Amino acid sequence: MSVWFAHHWYAFVLALKRLIGAPIGNLLSIIVIGIAFSLPAGIYMLLGNLQAFSTQVSGAPQLSLFLELNTDGDEVAQIEARLKEHPQVASFEFIPRESALEQLKQNNGLADLVDGLERNPLPDAFVINAGSLAPAALEELRAELQKWPRIEHVQLDSAWAKRLDALINLGRLAVLMLAALLSFALVAVTFNTIRLQILTKRDEIEVSKLIGATNGFIRRPFLYFGAIQGMAGGAAAWLIISLGIHLIDDELRNLTQLYVVDFPLYHLSPEDSLTLLLLSTCLGWAGAWLSVANHLWQIEPS
Helix, strand or coil, rough: HHHHHHHHHHHHHHHHHHHHHHHHHHHHHHHHHHHHHHHHHHHHHHHHHHHHHHHHHHCCCCEEEEEECCCCHHHHHHHHHHHCCCCCCEEEEECCCCHHCCCCCCCCCCCHHHCCCCCCCCCCCEEEEEHHHHHHHHHHHHHHCCCCCCCEEEECCHHHHHHHHHHHHHHHHHHHHHHHHHHHHHHHHHHHHHHHHHHHCCCCCHHHHHHHCCHHHHHHHHHHHHHHHHHHHHHHHHHHHHHHHHHHHHHHHHHHCCCCCCCCCCCCHHHHHHHHHHHHHHHHHHHHHHHHHHHHHHHHCC
């Protein structure tokens, strides 16, 4: 176990020395990787902020549950008790028919028309905030409530939620495609970097093979170099996104305050940040492995 650890530690330190040994070229490669990864990661973050902003401005979709006109107080209490126990109902508000008529009179300028009515045509109603804002979950809850006794109609205004959900899904698909393309770019950058290193160290590799070094021993420092370079590129992407947020957050606050909305930009979550670093590290390792596998076998001591 100690020998295995010593070999890997030697390869890791050697990879760091190679990274530091050519600071300008390696720094430029890291910056290129960082810019490439900051594009899909930044768009992904902006989509999450857009979803949060749209929810804040438009409000969460609600279900309006209208009761039959002849529903008595005991039946209203039973429905209220069932709503309190329902796991998909986050909160609700009961609106008596008298309050609904008064609001209609005040908000729509229909006081004369309402006063001319012989009786109140409006039913009692519940306005429900669902626990899940997913369109499918809202539709499922609407269909379930519609089957309850004494329920005349359940209205769900989820058109905007469906449009937003479709837009976010389209954006995430575009981010996935962009990330896939730029991942190939990261692999290509690492592939070329390792290829140049192999060519410049050809004599050293030949001597190592002459004294009995295995391909695995020779390959290991290059793999660590690719992984470290990829991780550094992921960290650079994270810093680029952080800088972008810092630069536009103040101006965005000034803009949103004009609409009486407080909306700070949110950074990548710890889970997303860790995923970014792991993905860039793995892609750097993959590019190094492909390069070593493609070129190392061509070098044999003469």
